[in-house]
Amino acid sequence: MSPRTATTRRTRASVLDDRPMQPLATSRNGAASERVEVRKTYKLYIGGAFPRTESGRSYEVFDARGRLLANASRGTRKDIREAVRAARKALPGWAAKTAYNRSQILYRIAELMEGRREQFVAEVAAAQGVSRRRATREVDAAIDRWVWYAGWADKFSQVIGSVNPVNGPYFNFSVPEPTGVVGVIAPEESSLLGLVSRLAPVIVSGNTAVVVASETRPLPVVTLTEVLATSDVPGGVVNVVTGLRREIVPALAAHMDVNALDAFGVAPSEAAAVEDAGVENVKRLVRPPSGGLQRYDWLADAAQSPYLIGQFVETKTVWHPIGA
């Protein structure tokens, strides 16, 4: 977990004590005559809708310099349950779409992100405290990553699947099928590119996803859900819950109707507990790198791979006799 976590866990009262009457960092400062900004409420994204958390709670999200950005929904175990239910419901339809169709839908996400590129750049820069130039590179890479995975939708089966020359008069082949509902724990540091890099290979094969957003940097991902909601991705295919990870990650990891968990974004210190929680229903699990993600290069070519798609598919092998 990043050092910033401690900051976000401050109570509202203590924040007010520290920074009374502070304007939101995204607000435009200026003369009193200037228009008052209409702020956005950052909500959850479940089943294609934008509910508030059932808890009615929120937590404060700060920019890299400690200025308040917004209140984010403090999702709960129950929100996770709702999200899993939505993901399970969306699974048959999404998995049954043709690969060509899924390919176009992922490409459509890239198209719509491109249209909101400036907004994403501003949000990533604010969330991560990076320069505009750096934020632009990350946003561009995130958009390009959707395009790259869109292209894999109707190709990865040909790379991962096989026809098997068995010793007998049988036709035998192996095909990848989506594993089912996949939990994705977003990397804490890389607010947008990190999640897109993990989410795209999960859904491209027909899985549906329940995402736990970055705790300290959730806002760009919430904006991403607004893109998903308008880009032909059926409701429930991607569900995003924001909140305190110690409250919601264990619920997702232990959920009996989640088939697999991408724990790549989990801190190494939490990895054992997350993995242990997933054992009861034999969850497929991708572990975090042993050294953590601090030095992980999300812009590198290695951060995208058809082998990542392969980590969230099941191989089905089919036999049929050959005969007249």
Added chain:
Amino acid sequence: MTMTKKPETRPAPASWGLAAGAHVPWEYASAPESTDHVQIKPEYGLFIGNEFAPSKPKRTFEVINPATEEVLARVARASAKDVDRAVTVARGAYHNTWSKLPGSERAKYLYRIARIIQERSREFAVVETLNSGKPIKESRDVDVPLAAAHFFYYAGWADKLDYAFPNRQPRSLGVAAQIIPWNFPLMMLAWKIAPALACGNTVVLKPASTTPLTAYLFADVVRQAELPPGVVNIITGPGEIGMELVRHPEVNKVAFTGSTAVGKMIARAVAGSDKKLTLELGGKAANIVFDDAPIDQAIEGIINGIYFNQGEVCCAGSRLFVQESVYEPLLDKLKARLSTLRVGDPLDKNTDVGAINSAGQLAKVQELVESGIEEGAEIFQPDCQLPDRGFFFRPTLFTGVSQSHRIAQEEIFGPVLSVLTFRTPEEAIEKANNTPYGLSAGVWTEKGSRIFKMVAAMRAGVVWANTFNRFDPTSPFGGYKESGYGREGGLHGLAAYVRLDA
């Protein structure tokens, strides 16, 4: 060659449809496989670093023939210290020899092993049958040839791994801890050891404590093949020794085949480590027969699906779903066919159903069968004679089974078939997938488009269409859901034993 006397005939089962009181018109003469070329040593030590040595402290346990309950041998019971020694030796062999050997040289060792298994195939088949209780025709025609084929197949991969994982620079993992069950002792050994060695890993294998003898016979193959010492190590002992092996910090890879309950214990033990894990766990396969199926072929497939290896098969077709319109004719034929199965001496070449592997397993089968009766299902067992000694159980069929019955939910791992019915393909899909398991499934229909609909709908790793229980080294095998993860066999089976960079 011994002369066989003409056997006495017995009353024909009613399901055969002969006249009342008629006898079976003819009987099989006994045809036992010879055991004179097989030597089982009275005692086996642990096989570590190409040498047999007693465990420390020296402790042993009995290994019996489940068909006669006679002691076959005593084998060493490893201690935690022995586990440590085996892993240390495997680690040394990994660093000093095996990981440095070019793939092309590893390949030649594996080819040698395949050839030696073929050369000594009858010996392996007899020992396997003596120790496991499985019919000699199965160990001879299935287990041993497939074990040899597995080594032959993976031998060829050893120097071609770069083509299996393009752009990923596959590298070996280190020491693989492998724990295998008692139902296919030699075949499971081959499924585990062949890909591990091909990928450049060394191995510590723990066979099931009731069936270690073909593993120790395989140790002699390792000796004959002149594998570098420490590349293959075999230790025996109870489950807790397996857990010691799994937990050992110098182990890099854990591969387990066995029950879902033990698989979860192992998954918990490796949680938070960087040990790579593959699990091949239990199953409760649906075998679905539509009204347009080729009935006679389907009958053979159903019988093979559940009575092959006494039903002690993780992918056994233990739930039969019959479309209602063909239920009665199919059941009549199935019962008649069941009555022709020959249950008895596993060494007899005519035996179809041998002995259950252990007293404990027999008790579990009996307990579940009793639960089936208590819960209201109707039992059918053929009228066959069981041997006086040994762990035998009549091939059993239950009708009137509902989805909630234990015999429709729990893995029995015995010769017990639960028959259920359905009307529409959708109902069959719903019922077939209504299980936490997802290892295998079967579909019987002559309609091609329906085959593909059903195949796609089954949440199972292997689907047999118009056949059942086929295995091949080129064919990936493994489960969905709580039947485990990872695949054994084929190119997919390599992934469990390599580290992928880039």
